[in-house]
Amino acid sequence: MNKFQSRLLFAIIFLIIIVFLCMGFMLGQFISSLITNSAEHGTSVEKTVQQVWIALIVCLGIALVIILSLIVRITTTYTKPIDAATKAVKELAKGDYRARTYEDHISAAGLLGQSINIVARNIEEMTKSYEMQHDRLHTLIENMGSGLLFIDSKGYISIFNRTINEIFKIDQDDLMGQLYYEAFTHKEIVTLIEEIFMTERKLRRQIHLTIGSEQKDFEVYATPILGANVEWKGVVLVFHDISDLKRLEQMRKDFVANVSHELRTPITSIKGFAETLLDGAMNDREVLDEFLTIILHESHRLQVLIQDLLDLSKIENKGFSLNLSRVNVRELLENSLRMLRSKAEEKEIQLELTVDDLTTVIEGDMDRLKQVFINVINNSLSYSPNKAKVAIKATNLSDDVEIQIIDTGIGIEEKELSRIFERFYRVDKARSRNSGGTGLGLAIVKHIIEAHGGAVQITSKVGEGTTVTIRLKKEISSSKIE
Template identity: 40%
Template structure:
C-alpha cells in the first residue's frame, strides 16, 4: 500500500505540475502581451498628447524651439520622443541631436503612417542609438486642413517591460509553487485516506489466509471502500462461522470415531493408511504411529486385512467376511471392506470397519451348549421315567419289592427334573430382576455358622476339617439375607462335594472400609486353568459325569454369580488342579 500511496501522490503531483506549467506559459504569454499592449497604448496616447502641443510652423525645416520643447518631455515622462517630417528627416529628438540621426523613412512604424496612411504605426526592434531593444509607436501630425505634415514617434525600452515581467514571473512562480506544494500535500492526504483502509483490508485478508478468522477491518470510511471493508468483514465472519462449524463437525467425528467400539481404518487411492481409530489400534495391537502413513501392504497385519483391501481396489465392490485375531486372543471380527468416493463418484480409497463379534460367537456357543446341556440333563431322567413306567405298565413286574424300587427311581428322577426346572426358573427370575432384593442388616459370621451347622452331616460323613471365622468378630452388611444364604450355601456345598475325605475347608470374612471379602477355600480336586473362564456358565461342567453323580443341576454357580451381581458385588475364582479351589465374593457394605 505504500507504493500505491506514492504512485497516487506522484501521479496527482505530476498532473498538477503539468497543469501549472501550461498555466505558467499561458499567464506569462498573456501578461507579456498585455504589458506590451498597455505600453503601446500608453506610447500612442503620449504621442497624441505631444502632437497637439507641436505647432505646424515648427515642422517647417525644424527650429530650435521645437528641439527645446521636445527635450522638456524626456525627464517627466521617461519616454523618447522623435519628430520626423514626411520625408523621413528627423526634426527633433528628446535624447539625441537631430543632425546626428539618419533618415527614418525606412522605419516600419514610419512607413505604416506615411505610406499606408494608418493612424498609428508600431514596431519592436533593436535600437542602434540606444543599443537596446525598443518599442516604437508612430502617429501622424495633421495641419488645419487635415493633411499629414509630420510624424511624432514615441519609444520605450523593452528592458523595463522585461524587468517588470521578471518580477511578475517570480511572483507567479512562487504562487504556482505554493499551489503545487498544497496540491501535493492534498494528494498525499487523499492517497493516505484511500490506502489506509486498503492497507487494513489487505492486512485482514492476509490474516484470513493465515487462518486467523477473527480478524476484522476497523474503519469508518464510507463509499466504495467502506462497502469493500464491510464485504471483507462479512466474508471473514462467514469463514469464521464455517470453520467453527467444520471444527465442531471434526471434533464430533473425532469423538464418535474414538468412542466407537468398532474399528475403523481409511486408506487412500495410493494405498497409504490415512486414519484409524482407537478401537482399530486395539484390535491390531499397535500404536497408530506404526500404522498411519504406511502402505497397507507393509504394516504388521495381524488380522489378515490385506486380501480384502486389495480385492476392493480391484473390483470396487463391498466385501464382508469374518477374520480371527489369532490363537492366543481368539478374537473374532466381522470385517466390512468398501470403497469410498470423492466428487463425481470417483474412488478415493478403501474404508474398513471391524465389529468385535467375539462375545456374540461366545454367546452363540453358550446357547448351543445350553440347549445341548438341557437336552442332555433332561434326556437321562426322562429315559429312566419312560423305561421304568413302561415296565410297570406292562405287568411284567410281579414282585412288590421290585415294583417299589422302580417307583422310587421314578420318584427320584421326577425330583431331579423338578429341581432342574426350579433352578432354571429361579435363574431366569434373578436375571430379569423379577424378584427385588429384600434389603436388611445381615450378620455374615452368624449366617456362615448356621450354614455349616445345616451341612454338618455331609461334613462329618467325609471327615472334613472346617475353619470358620470367630463368632466374636461379627461383620454386618446390607443385603438380602435369603439370597446371601443361598450364595454361601452353594459355595460351601460345592466345597464339601468336591473335597475328598479328610480334606479341609477354610471360610474367612475380611472387612474393609468399603466392602467385605468372603472366601471359601478347599483342598479338593481343583479346576483346570482352561476351564476356569466358563465355570459360571449354565450347565457347564469340567467333568460331565461328576456333577450328575453328585446330584447337581449344573446351575448352582450361575445362580451364585447373578445373586452376587444383584448385590452390586463380584465373584472371583482361583484354582489349581489337584490342589484346591478358592471362591471370593466381594460385596459392598452398603447397598
C-alpha cells in the same frame, strides 16, 4: 508497480504539467504586462527583472502548494485505501480471516475496501462453521464405539480413529500414510479391501480374527467412496466388535444343549427302568426294589434340576426381590453346615467354622444366603478327597463381612476360572454328574450375592485346593435391591 498505480502516477504528472502550463501562461501574461508598464513609466530593467523573479517565485510557490495539495488528496483518496486493501488481502491469503481494511461509501477505493471486508467476514464465518463441523466430526469419529478406517484411492490409510488402534493394538505412526496390506497382516482384512477395490460395491461381512492371544469377531461394513463424475475416492471400513454377542449366542446354544442333555438323561433312565419293570422284571422283588430306587433317584435329580432352573430364572428376572432381615452370620453358617454334616461324615471330612468376634449381623435374605453357602460348601465337600478339611472363616471389615470357604480338594485350572460361574459349566463334567450336580449352583450363587450388593471371587491351584471369597454388605442400599 501494478496497472492502477501506473495510471495514478500518469494522472499526477499530467496534472502537474497542466498546473505548470497554467502558471507559465499566467506568469507570461504578468511579465508582459510588467514590461509594458515599465516602458510606459520609464522603470529601470534591473527593477523589472527583480519584479519578474519575485513573480516567478510566488508562482512556483503557489504551484508547489497546489501540487502538494493534489498529491495529498490523491494519496488520501486512493493510494492509502488501496495499500490497506492490498495488505488486508495478503493477510486473508495467509489465513488471517479477521483482517479488515478501510471502507467508505463515497470513493471507489472505499467501496473496494467495503467489498473486501464483506468477503473477509463471509470467509471468517465459513471458516468458523467449517471448524465447528470438523471438531464435531472429529469428536464423533474418535469416540464412536466401532473402529473406522479410510483408505484413499491409492491404497494408503489416511483416516482412522482411536478404536482402530485399540482393536488391533497398532500405534498411530504405524497406520497413518501406510499401505493397507503393509499395516494389516490379517489376510481376511486385506482380501475384503481388495474385493471392494475390484467390485466397487458395498459389503457387510462377519470375520473372525486372532489379535495377539485373543479371538475376536467383527461385523465389517465396507463401502466405496465415489466423488463427482463417479471419481474414485477410496474405501471406508467400519469394524463393529461382536465378540460379546457371539459369546452370548454360544452360551445360549450351550444352555439349550445342556438343558436338553440334563433332562434327557434322567428321563431316559426312568423310562428304561419303567419299561423293564412292565416287561416282567417287577415280579422279582429284589429287582423291583433296585429299579424303583434308581427311578426315585433319577426323579429326585430331575426335580433338583428343574428347581435350579426355576430359581435361576426367578433370580435373573427383574421382578426378583429379597426378603430382607437382620441375619446373624454365625447362625447362618451353622445352619448351612448342619445340612451338610452327614455328607462330611460320610467322607470323613473335617468341617471347621471360625467367626470373628466382631462379626455379628448383616442385612440380607436368610433363605437365599443359606442357599448360597449350602451350594458353595457342598461343592467343596464334593471335590475334596476323603479325610480332607474344609474351613469356613468369617471376618469383620469396615462396611462388609468377608466369608471364605477354603478346601484342599483337586483345585481348578486358571483357564477355567473365568467361566466357573456360567450355567452348566463344569470343570470335571463326569465327576459333577456322578455327584448329582446340575451345573447351575455357582450361577445361582453369583446372582444371589450380587442381588445383595456383594461380590464373590474364586482362587484356586490345581492339586492344592480352592478358596471361595464372598463379601456381603452390612447394610444394603435400596438401589441394590432389584
